[in-house]
Amino acid sequence: MSPRPRPVAAALAAATLWLAACSPPASLVARDAWVRAVPPGATATAGYLVLENGSDREYRLTSVEADGIARVEIHETSMQDGVMRMRPVDAIPVPAGSNVALSPGGQHLMLFADSLPREGDTVTLALRFDDGTALTVEAPVRRGGEN
Amino acid sequence: MNRLNPALIAAAAVALVAGVVLGGLVLPRDVEVESATLLSPARPLPEFELIRDDATGMTRADLAGDWSLMFFGFTHCPDICPATLETLAAVKRRLEREGDPVPRVIFTSVDPERDDPGTLADYVHYFDPAFVGVTGRRDAIDRLTRELGIISARVWNEERTAYTVDHSASVLLIDPDARLRAVFGTPHRVEPMARDIAAILEGRAVPSRDGGIG
Secondary structure (H helix, E strand, O other): OOOOHHHHHHHHHHHHHHHHHHOOOOOEEEEEEEEEOOOOOOOEEEEEEEEEEOOOOOEEEEEEEEOOOOEEEEEEEEEEOOEEEEEEOOOEEEOOOOEEEEOOOOEEEEEEOOOOOOOOOEEEEEEEEOOOOEEEEEEEEEOOOOO | OHHHHHHHHHHHHHHHHHHHHHHHHHOOOOEEEOOEEEEEEEEEOOOOEEEEOOOOEEEHHHHOOOOEEEEEEOOOOOOHHHHHHHHHHHHHHHHHHHOOOOOEEEEEEOOOOOOOHHHHHHHHHHHOOOOEEEEOOHHHHHHHHHHHOOOEEEEEOOOOOOEEEEEEOOEEEEOOOOEEEEEEOOOOOHHHHHHHHHHHHOOOEEEOOOOOEO
């Protein structure tokens, strides 16, 4: 309408650009990853992490790879009438604007190898999502308690 | 001497009040068990014949004389079994630190085909050197678990190349007369479990008001 608001709009646009440049759209983040340290001789262990989806679309974690690990599967532990069941699942959905925790006694990664990393090692997990998005996250190998 | 008496009397009065108050705080009191279902009366275990992780025999008589925590699982279990054994190791450390009586911890395999005594020994001792692993013949394990209400079932993957074992995740508390005294359901948490175990072993446990008798 009047020419007056223009400088304001320009300033706002500039500020928005500046903010965007400073904080890239961290729409999908993997954090707090760890792998359970297991006894020598064990050929399977579990991996856990938190997936944070700040975007407005759903992502689905569809596959995971890790150096030195023969195979990584996505599993879900569930409790039915006090009986623990563990089943592979095809994907873990991470709905728009929400966090999903892979944690003991729930959804988790299952890592298979003849020789697994030991306590104190770090495993790099390469996560792949349904749209091709790839993330890597460092997962320290440690002991962990409560389920 | 006489002049000090009022002060002494006052001090004695203070000490008496403090003693009553502190005594009420420190002396044993009943503890409502929150993390387990108490069995009243305790249910005697059946006779059984299993194999300990050092390849010696293990029978019902071996449970007599001490309290035991029993957990059932298998060494190929990557999530719940190690998590529970880490929890039980933390419970044991906590009881030791508090000077409370400590039950022994027995991990019984529901996958005896893969869990021989040597495998079990390596597995359980990783969590705590004092933990005892138990395996045995399939029929002997099935009979004991059935009596204790522990369910287990083998589940193959689609390719039939590997299997997992669904199993009850409860932790059982066995008394020194080899009777089932309490069942700890999931989730297992260190603090409430340690508090309730200490109370049961010291005879201070009462069922929780919201229905703790099984």
